[in-house]
Amino acid sequence: MKRTNTHSLSATRRQLKRTKQLWLFVLPAVVMVSIFNYIPMYGVIMAFEDFKPSLGFFGSKWVGLEHFVRFFNSYSSSSTIRNTILLSVESLLWTFPIPIIFALLLNQISHARFKRAVQTVTYMPYFISIVVLVSIVNLFLSPYRGFYGAIVSLLELQDPIEPLTDPAFFRTVYIGSTIWQTTGYQSIIYLAALSGVDPALHEAAKIDGASRWQRVLHIDLPTLMPTISIMFIMACGSIMNVGFEKAYLLQNKLNLNVSEVLQTYVYKVGLINAQYSFSAAINLFSTVINIIMLLVMNRVVKKLSDTSLL
Amino acid sequence: MKKAKILAAALALSMSCTAFAACGGTPSSGSAQNSSGSDADGPVKLTAYISHISDTDNFPMPVLDAIAEQAGVEIEWTVMNMGDWRTQKSVILASGELPDIVFGCAMTDADVSGGSFIDLTPYLDDAPNIQRFLEENPDAMNMAADSEGAIYALPGQPALRPYSGDVLYVNQVWLDELGMDVPTTTEEFFDMLIRFRDEDPNGNGIQDEIGFSGYAGGGGTASILSTAGELGWIFPAFGVVMNHSDTYCMVKDGVPEFQPVTDNYRAAVEYINRLWDENLMDHEFWTLDFNGCAAKYRSDPLTVGVGSGWSIGTNCGDNAQYYTMIEPLEGPNGDKYWNSSDYFYKLNDDRAAISTSCENVEAAVRFLDACYDEYNGLQLAYGSEGVVVGKDDDGNPTFLETPDGYTDDEWSMMNSMGVGAPTWCSEEFEASITGENTNLEKLQADEFYSEWFLEESRMPYITYDNDTLSELSILQTDINEYVLQSLATFITEGVTDESWDAYVKQINAMGLDRLMEIYTEGYNSVA
Numbered sequence: 138m139k140r141t142n143t144h145s146l147s148a149t150r151r152q153l154k155r156t157k158q159l160w161l162f163v164l165p166a167v168v169m170v171s172i173f174n175y176i177p178m179y180g181v182i183m184a185f186e187d188f189k190p191s192l193g194f195f196g197s198k199w200v201g202l203e204h205f206v207r208f209f210n211s212y213s214s215s216s217t218i219r220n221t222i223l224l225s226v227e228s229l230l231w232t233f234p235i236p237i238i239f240a241l242l243l244n245q246i247s248h249a250r251f252k253r254a255v256q257t258v259t260y261m262p263y264f265i266s267i268v269v270l271v272s273i274v275n276l277f278l279s280p281y282r283g284f285y286g287a288i289v290s291l292l293e294l295q296d297p298i299e300p301l302t303d304p305a306f307f308r309t310v311y312i313g314s315t316i317w318q319t320t321g322y323q324s325i326i327y328l329a330a331l332s333g334v335d336p337a338l339h340e341a342a343k344i345d346g347a348s349r350w351q352r353v354l355h356i357d358l359p360t361l362m363p364t365i366s367i368m369f370i371m372a373c374g375s376i377m378n379v380g381f382e383k384a385y386l387l388q389n390k391l392n393l394n395v396s397e398v399l400q401t402y403v404y405k406v407g408l409i410n411a412q413y414s415f416s417a418a419i420n421l422f423s424t425v426i427n428i429i430m431l432l433v434m435n436r437v438v439k440k441l442s443d444t445s446l447l
Numbered sequence: 448m449k450k451a452k453i454l455a456a457a458l459a460l461s462m463s464c465t466a467f468a469a470c471g472g473t474p475s476s477g478s479a480q481n482s483s484g485s486d487a488d489g490p491v492k493l494t495a496y497i498s499h500i501s502d503t504d505n506f507p508m509p510v511l512d513a514i515a516e517q518a519g520v521e522i523e524w525t526v527m528n529m530g531d532w533r534t535q536k537s538v539i540l541a542s543g544e545l546p547d548i549v550f551g552c553a554m555t556d557a558d559v560s561g562g563s564f565i566d567l568t569p570y571l572d573d574a575p576n577i578q579r580f581l582e583e584n585p586d587a588m589n590m591a592a593d594s595e596g597a598i599y600a601l602p603g604q605p606a607l608r609p610y611s612g613d614v615l616y617v618n619q620v621w622l623d624e625l626g627m628d629v630p631t632t633t634e635e636f637f638d639m640l641i642r643f644r645d646e647d648p649n650g651n652g653i654q655d656e657i658g659f660s661g662y663a664g665g666g667g668t669a670s671i672l673s674t675a676g677e678l679g680w681i682f683p684a685f686g687v688v689m690n691h692s693d694t695y696c697m698v699k700d701g702v703p704e705f706q707p708v709t710d711n712y713r714a715a716v717e718y719i720n721r722l723w724d725e726n727l728m729d730h731e732f733w734t735l736d737f738n739g740c741a742a743k744y745r746s747d748p749l750t751v752g753v754g755s756g757w758s759i760g761t762n763c764g765d766n767a768q769y770y771t772m773i774e775p776l777e778g779p780n781g782d783k784y785w786n787s788s789d790y791f792y793k794l795n796d797d798r799a800a801i802s803t804s805c806e807n808v809e810a811a812v813r814f815l816d817a818c819y820d821e822y823n824g825l826q827l828a829y830g831s832e833g834v835v836v837g838k839d840d841d842g843n844p845t846f847l848e849t850p851d852g853y854t855d856d857e858w859s860m861m862n863s864m865g866v867g868a869p870t871w872c873s874e875e876f877e878a879s880i881t882g883e884n885t886n887l888e889k890l891q892a893d894e895f896y897s898e899w900f901l902e903e904s905r906m907p908y909i910t911y912d913n914d915t916l917s918e919l920s921i922l923q924t925d926i927n928e929y930v931l932q933s934l935a936t937f938i939t940e941g942v943t944d945e946s947w948d949a950y951v952k953q954i955n956a957m958g959l960d961r962l963m964e965i966y967t968e969g970y971n972s973v974a
Contacts, residue, residue: 190540190543190561190562191543191561191562191563191803193543207921211921211925212957212958213924213925275734281731299730301733301734390663390733391733391932391935391936391939393932397928402924406920406921410557411537411540411558412917412920412921413537413541415917415921
């Protein structure tokens with residue numbers, strides 16, 4: 138891999154020439170990302186100053202780590218961080234493997250129209266807005282009305298479980314509804330990868346007497362592995378990001394001790410009360426955790442499977 | 448690679464330059480017109496944000512044009528949807544690019560003290576209406592001025608606003624059915640709810656009667672203790688009169704006292720817990736939002752015995768005729784009070800401000816002053832002349848008849864800025880208003896409850912400096928959220944000595960002493 142400097146430079150230039158058109162293809166994306174993702178990044182300095190809109194980024198008073206100290210000294214910091222991580226890790230454990238399993242199963246269906254119908258039906262919920270979804274969940278799981286309410290009154294349960302207000306069920310409801318909403322959509326990418334499997338492999342395996350299960354295990358799954366790795370690394374990179382709207386909308390006074398996550402806390406303390414710098418500091422903190430997770434997971438996955446993001 | 452980088456950078460740079468140029472361009476070209484446009488060349492042109500319930504329907508309102516004409520200005524309005532504004536204002540204000548006037552949009556002290564707005568105190572001499580408003584209302588002055596006496600935004604005090612936010616009402620049909628009198632004490636109230644529950648007063652043979660309902664759901668910020676209190680009506684019977692204040696304090700002998708750690712508060716919570724355990728209180732209370740709750744009050748047959756809210760009509764719709772407003776309940780120690788506030792419903796802070804980019808401040812002040820004219824103000828808050836309000840034969844302001852298909856409130860909201868308008872009206876003017884309107888009825892209910900107001904217990908409106916505000920924002924959010932969360936647990940699971948002690952200890956550990964220090968200092972600076 139070691140080359141002299143001049144050699145590598147001229148090689149790069151040669152390669153650049155050869156792939157000119159490809160670079161042109163990438164250009165719009167590069168421009169977009171730099172304008173909308175990189176240039177605005179100077180804004181993170183507001184986490185270290187006492188930001189006043191009128192004074193701007195360069196005129197506001199520099200306070201260093203004060204906002205971070207304030208956050209970590211505040212009573213709620215440990216419980217919100219814990220809630221965020223628990224919710225997020227638990228979400229990942231459930232919502233990550235299910236689309237893969239679903240894609241593998243769906244791939245086994247040979248009836249094309251049925252397969253398409255199932256696919257459409259399962260990814261439909263993805264397009265429901267979170268607000269509407271939460272309303273559906275509320276109606277569905279109320280012990281007094283709706284679907285669950287009907288079961289409760291049919292069985293004449295005394296003291297039924299109240300999934301919406303019982304803190305023990307907050308994560309279950311949150312994750313369960315996410316699975317319902319996103320499984321179909323998430324599985325599309327795996328289905329696409331599966332369609333790339335050479336049919337000859339399956340034919341050969343069949344002739345050799347491989348069962349369906351063996352073919353899934355030894356042909357489909359290995360094909361999916363690189364995609365799975367990449368998706369997993371990316372999911373780990375957003376471990377501190379919990380869907381704000383959903384957590385906020387599913388919150389009520391009774392489940393607050395598990396449903397208060399960083400994002401909802403930032404909203405209540407920071408944005409409603411116009412504490413911009415404080416909000417920026419908390420968000421920067423979770424971004425740093427995200428980056429660390431991303432790098433660590435990238436390293437781990439690379440070691441294990443030789444695929445990686447970077 | 449390098450080439451691509453340079454190209455990308457150059458492109459990015461050129462694009463961002465055009466973007467900045469575009470942003471910078473509009474206001475400056477606008478202000479160039481401003482400075483050149485003196486009164487002699489016709490009206491001064493100004494730009495403004497205005498908050499309105501919908502984006503464009505019924506806009507512009509005739510009254511805005513009339514006021515602009517009186518002030519000799521012409522305003523280019525940008526309409527901010529009232530609901531969106533709440534979520535967008537942080538970003539809009541932080542962007543630092545504001546029109547000349549931000550008008551009727553809800554802001555907080557922290558928003559306006561950021562330096563985006565000018566201090567209005569030097570201009571007040573040329574604004575007789577605003578000056579009269581602030582002089583005659585110590586609360587308004589107190590609210591308007593920051594800790595150093597500067598006024599960055601004007602509060603609004605629209606006509607016909609009450610001191611108290613709630614009425615308490617019971618199902619008269621059920622009382623008659625069971626041959627009962629209206630309950631006067633908390634124990635009579637408890638017995639009444641038991642009979643409502645057990646004796647099938649709606650006569651459909653099913654035990655579907657709900658004692659009382661309410662809503663603590665629908666977004667995490669609604670405070671069931673302090674604002675339009677879904678439980679707010681119970682606490683005063685136990686001597687806990689928090690008066691809609693988000694400090695959860697009541698003033699006793701000139702000292703603010705934090706209520707949620709007192710024995711009285713505990714007694715109130717235990718009482719509510721009894722209601723919960725006996726299934727007299729709607730168990731959906733914690734997840735219902737307003738619409739879900741209102742649907743229960745509007746059901747046929749009637750299923751709810753008691754409720755509280757802004758007015759019987761807003762909650763019960765067509766079923767309002769079956770409910771009767773009742774007096775506050777008397778608690779075990781003879782306490783009989785009702786929450787009220789000098790400012791919570793009457794005054795809205797930070798409703799009009801002039802930004803630092805405004806080049807013709809005199810004209811903008813002239814416009815704002817015209818809004819604080821009483822008759823203009825009535826129109827801004829409830830609807831333009833000829834549409835919602837008018838003058839009767841004696842020349843007194845009056846409400847016109849609301850067209851069929853709308854409630855009074857809906858019709859007003861559509862045709863006005865609502866009660867968030869930057870306006871003012873005196874008591875004499877208010878007394879002269881005639882006609883029939885729900886807002887006049889609300890005042891009658893307010894009058895009914897005024898007998899039980901505990902004025903000396905009201906926490907006044909306090910303005911804090913910026914450093915205190917940022918400290919307060921964390922302390923208050925932490926403690927208030929914990930109080931509400933614990934209240935919910937206490938009500939549903941009961942209070943034991945251990946859980947109560949742990950709760951009080953926890954609140955102290957969260958910094959109650961410091962919080963009370965801030966509140967007390969603030970109180971002393973005002974009182």
